Amino acid sequence: MSEKSKYVGVLGCGTMGVGIAIVSARAGFNTIVIDTQQSALDQAAAFADKFFAKSVKKGKMSAQQKDEIMGEKLTWSMNYDALDKCSFVIEAVFEDLEVKQKVFSQANESCPKETIFATNTSTLSITSIAAGSGRPEQVIGMHFCLPAQVMKLVEVTRGLQTSDDTFNRTVEFGETLGQVLVNTKERPGFILNHFIVAFNNDCIRAYENGLASVEDIDKAVKHGLGYPMGPFELLDYIGMDTQLRVSLALFNQIHDHSFYPPPLVKRMVDAGFLGRKTGRGFYKYGESGMFGT
Ligand SMILES: NC(=O)c1ccc[n+]([C@@H]2O[C@H](COP(=O)([O-])OP(=O)(O)OC[C@H]3O[C@@H](n4cnc5c(N)ncnc54)[C@H](O)[C@@H]3O)[C@@H](O)[C@H]2O)c1
Known part of the structure; x- marks a missing residue:
């Protein structure tokens, strides 16, 4: 994997975003977490620290690995410009079409042109979210399950304009994260929420x-x-x-x-x-x- 593809952005660090950031950093990616609320960033950083401290206690990682993740791999910001090296951006902001379109449009300004934008939406159309992104062929659904830092499943969903290259790179990325991927059609609820x-x-x-x-x-x-x-x-x-x-x-x-x-x-x-x-x-x-x- 090239140096450039080692950076991942996570937009929104509430319930889902912090878990996705943990998964990304644990898999070795430099992970830039963006939120509009400093309090959300502070809470997420404290949550991640506690989670990795538990992992050390359970013998799942060394104290040095934890320090490297918390000190170097995970960074927290309110500035979208921090996404300038990311090959993947995963959004986990509010379940609101306008907000999701807006964050991808902002990320579009800051990210390299090859960056893939993945949305963690549970109920919205990937195609509609992509419409605000400025790069609809590079937008795809990656629906993580709660709690993301524990559950392995990710539902991968293409929008109408998602390219084959985006799909293939997303599958490769998801496997590098250590997740189990399933492919779903763009239908409300995908597989899991449907049930x-x-x-x-x-x-x-x-x-x-x-x-x-x-x-x-x-x-x-x-x-x-x-x-x-x-x-x-x-x-x-x-x-x-x-x-x-x-x-x-x-x-x-x-x-x-x-x-x-x-x-x-x-x-x-x-x-x-x-x-x-x-x-x-x-x-x-x-x-x-x-x-x-
Ligand atoms: N909670 C679940 O069980 C679950 C499971 C799977 C998927 N999802 C999906 O994940 C997404 C996030 O859900 P959640 O439960 O984590 O929400 P949440 O409300 O816990 O967190 C959302 C975060 O996004 C931040 N945010 C809002 N606007 C922003 C912006 N413009 N830029 C950056 N950050 C912004 C908020 O400050 C907040 O911290 C939703 O699309 C939801 O449908 C949720």
């Missing part, structure tokens, strides 16, 4: 209808279906605000009622019970006990 959003909404409806407690539905799904996490544990990671947004986005495109968010989702958002990020969702964090059972 999981409807499934999670079904579980919430079952709980609302009094079928069983949050804890018992989680137990049943884990021990009966072999899922690593129960739906409510997963929802607390995803965030109820995200569940609401993604459910509505899919329902408005697919018009299938299984995607429609049950009333409890909106009530929990209104109450600020978003999940782990607010300390309370279906479960409480920092203390034991469950909400609503």
